[in-house]
Amino acid sequence: MKPSHGLAALLVSLTVSCSAAPAPPVAQDEVAVTVQDCQGKDITFTSTPTRAVTLDGWAAQAMARLGLTDRIVGTGFTGPLAVEKEPYLGALAKVPVISDKVPGTESVAALRPDVVLTSFASFGGGSGPKDADLVTMGAPGIAGCIADRTRPMTDLSVTYDYLDRLGKVFRVEDRATALITELKGREAAVRAKTSSGARPRVMALADNPVAGQPVKALGGSTPVNALIELAGGTNVFSEVDGMHADVSPEKIAELDPQVIWVVTDFSFAKAKGEELVGQIRANPFLATTSGARDGRIVSSSQYVVGFPSALNLDGLEQLARELHP
Structure with missing residues (x-):
């Protein structure tokens, strides 16, 4: 399906501006951070993202748990937000909603994000932006990486890895480490009671x-x-x-x-x-x-x-x- 004239014009504009400008310099008080995408490819962030679009409520939840809702300029697929708990629910109530479903490429591009987040296994679900769309926007994407469909999942390493990567990208590694430690502690308490x-x-x-x-x-x-x-x-x-x-x-x-x-x-x-x-x-x-x-x-x-x-x-x-x- 071809993009609308409005989307085409916007993406062309973004492409021109991104190709014309050199890579942003590393801020004086920051160092470049590199994380991997779901295919093992390196993604380097030279500065902390300030305009994040979360394609789904799970990604928005993760941002809230890390104290980063002020970085979200729009979210979609709001169903998961209804089951979140205070104090995070109050913070999430202030996040602009793009769509109750996964937002389309045009809606995401219009917000000019510097990073796009999803807890799905990859980008391109439904009407959402694909990897190629993110490249055109100049906005790297971080996904949940439930990618290996050939073997059973037996642990929550995908959940912990996602939070860890967000902590690194947004330079809140201490918060991510504390959250992951708390969650792993709860998991260990359950396993101790059910392992026999x-x-x-x-x-x-x-x-x-x-x-x-x-x-x-x-x-x-x-x-x-x-x-x-x-x-x-x-x-x-x-x-x-x-x-x-x-x-x-x-x-x-x-x-x-x-x-x-x-x-x-x-x-x-x-x-x-x-x-x-x-x-x-x-x-x-x-x-x-x-x-x-x-x-x-x-x-x-x-x-x-x-x-x-x-x-x-x-x-x-x-x-x-x-x-x-």
């Missing part, structure tokens, strides 16, 4: 199963899988590559999950929140599973557990209590 004993079989569902259609379960290469492992459970679909595993009701019956974890608020789901949980509780396809028979159906929002975020630890603590009451 039986590991319940868990199935994570993103939607209510319907006759004649594949069941939307969550596979191994997701933060959801990592949280199940750390909480002392076993994801029955951990070996399925990708985020969403389309599985048959017969396969579910064969694996017999002992706990059904409903991950709500995905855009493709036919219902949201507790409505979805109620539908799954009443679903006859699941009635023969141990989880349904024993009433062990729990729920969390994808805004808490779906993508790299400090809120992942809230989801971990909640799930651990459910798996090991």
